[in-house]
Amino acid sequence: MDGEAQRATASWGNGTLAPGDHLRSDRAESPTPGLVEGTEPGAGQKSAMFVHAQSFEDLTAEAEEEVRREADINNPGDSEEELNVLVGEKEPHLTSESKSKEEDVSSEAWRSHRKHVFVLSEAGKPIYTRYGTEEALSSTMGVMMALVSVVESEKNTIRSIHADGCKVIFLTKSPLVLVGVSRTSQSDKELLRELQYIYYQIVSLLTLTQLNHIFQHKQNYDLRRLLAGSEYLTDNLLHRLDRDPGLLLSAVTCLPLASSARDTVSSSLQAAKSKNLVFSILLAGDRLVTLLRKKDQFLHHIDLHLVFNLVGSSSSFREGEGWTPICLPKFNTAGFFHAHISYLEPASQLCLILVSTDREDFFNMSECKQRFLERLSRRTAYQALKDALKSPTYSVEHVGIPELRHFLYKSKSSGLYTSPEFPDVYISDSEQERLMGLYQELHSSLHHPTRPLRFFYRCGERENLLAWVTSGFELYLCFSPLGTKALAVAAVTKLLKWIRKEEDRLFILSPLTY
Amino acid sequence: MSAMRVDAKVVMLGKESVGKTSLVERYVHHRFLVGPYQNTIGAAFVAKPIQVGENVITLGIWDTAGSERYEAMSRIYYRGARAAIVCYDLTDSSSFQRARFWVKELQNCEEHCKIYLCGSKSDLISEDRSLRQIDYHDAQDFADEIGAQHFETSSKTGSNVDELFQKVAEDYRSTSFHGMTLQETGVDLTPKKDSSFYSCCHNN
Helix, strand or coil, X not given: CHHHXXXXXXXXXCCCCCCCHHHHCCCCCCCCCCCCCCCCCCCCCCCCCEECCCHHHHHHHHHHHHHHHCCCCCCHHHHHHHHHHHCCCCCCCCCCCCCCCXXXXXXXXHHCCCEEEEEEECCCCEEEECCCCCHHHHHHHHHHHHHHHHHHHCCCCCXXXXXXXEEEEEEEECCEEEEEEECCCCCHHHHHHHHHHHHHHHHHHHCHHHHHHHHHHCCCCCCHHHHCCCHHHHHHHHHHHHHCHHHHHCCEEECCCCHHHHHHHHHHHHHCCCCCEEEEEEEECXXXXXXXXXXXXXEEHHHHHHHHHHHHHCCHHHCCEEEEEECCCCCCCCCCEEEEEEECCCCCCEEEEEEECCCCCHXXXXXXXXXXXXXXXXXXXXXXXXXXXXXXXXXXXXXXXXXXXXXXXXXXXXXXXXXXXXXXXXXXXXXXXXXXXXXXXXXXXXXXCCCCCCEEEEECCCCEEEEEECXXXXXXXXXXXXXXXXXXXXXXXXHHHHHHHHHHHHCCCCCCEC | CCCCCCCEEEEEEECCCCCHHHHHHHHHHCCCCCCCCCCCCCEEEEEEEEEECCEEEXXXXXXXXXXXXXXXXXXXXXXXCCEEXXXXXXXXXXXXXXXXXXXXXXXXXXXXXXXXXXXXXXXHHHHCHHHCCCCHHHHHHHHHHHCCEEEECCCCCCCCHHHHHHHHHHHHHHHHHHHHHHHHHHXXXXXXXXXXXXXXXXXX
């Protein structure tokens, strides 16, 4: 834990990550791949909004280090048997007294899910399973804990088991153990990252301090008691991890909005300040409209995604004004913030989240919201914002690049990304998941722990893909199978030019602070 | 909505999924949402004006989450509350145990808070009497014992819901008029000295 704390401070230290002053002098109209961080299209002009720099590596660095130190448990011969146990093959006594909505964990259907996630305590007590009920899986989770303990007793750490098209990934984050069982082609690192997210999701509900406290006092505590009713948050987060490019890129996307309107919204929000107000976030569905922060405080994208998930998963904030404790684990695992969550208008998509340090601050926050709304509604920007909600995304045809179907572009220094809507070819859920899977593979190759690629072109049967990472941006392009490599390479410059031209609208270039 | 002046703080307490949110939803928005159960996160606040005789009283209703996770926070929601609606599910005896817990908590920490015991989901009972797990008279006896009002409501049909909140508002009005006169005399006494003191200064 100490190590982690140190690392956390370290990442704060170099993690302020506001682009250096020297970087933003010129914003070339046609950016070249040699662009440095801070001048790429979408880079903020004043300062970064959140900590993002290490972004992906930030999440997995810790694990990587340990991997280097410790031998990977990777012996398919031995592990196959264990795996069968894990997947529940030889456990006839696990019959289903499952709840109606749950499925039989001894069934073939249960076993064939693409990705399982299990959370257990160090005593081997089940805390969460993505499919089926925890009760029915107690012996399976016991086996998982046994595997962890056996390896631990030899002063080693189990990382993964690879067998027969199946990967079992372990993440031990005392007092919790998280296990992922995947049939996807994702790398260990990607899967580990997803488990980290689940871990942070749980911490955000309870704080790490409380978790440690509970298990110190009672090792075999059933944590489900405290997490009751939050399972759907975890379910939803797992769904997002499969589908949301933001979680893959460690970035957030914005509602396209004229910069003048966005600036007015931001300044109205800035005007409604309060002593203990640390972060204000205005969301339109899953898209950021604006974000304000106290001057020296940065929000980590993981924390922001957890907030997105909380708001997006629950209709409970539509009933009135919500007031809830929330731990932002990348900010501080020890304590709660208190979030005032409300929609600007009853049927509106616009959700305002005001994060305060004081749990007694509800009425202050409520008043801040009121002040913001009064101020905003007197301005034409409010109408512009409402109009923008009608077209929260754009078609790839606007870019005007032949054979281009879809792309993801992330500005590294701002931690924001942009992406057009999915074209008709990828309109179905399964096709979208397949495309996201392809992006995930590209992402894995670009961020490979030992052999990272900078440029990757891949010709497939159903689409051609190009990925490119520079110090300033990450770019993933998807072309129809008719596209050629030459065309793809030529497209990059054109796309970057287009993004540069549209950056006012697609990104938040001038974030404000309190 | 929140800019409204709130007269009386009302807090909803009870085990998760007994229907606190549905009760508030029915009372405030006159609707019953059918769909998968969504638990409340933290707490939700809503202000609702209500006509009592010639006066309009605004209830500030705190709908709290039933999950144990938020128990440590519950104090900030019920502190200073004039009324607590402690809910239990008529078809779930464990929820009544939880209601007893909340009553005890309120008696210990918030003695001026009036308690309203509310058995929810009465529509289920009228459909199938065998579902009832909490006898009406047992609950009534408990209510008498703790000096609480007792209601059985259905958010689905709306039965007894308005009556419950009307009673809360009426009780508030009748006690607060005593309270107000007391307060006024209390306030009157001290400022007199102060004001004469200040007027002296000002005259100088």
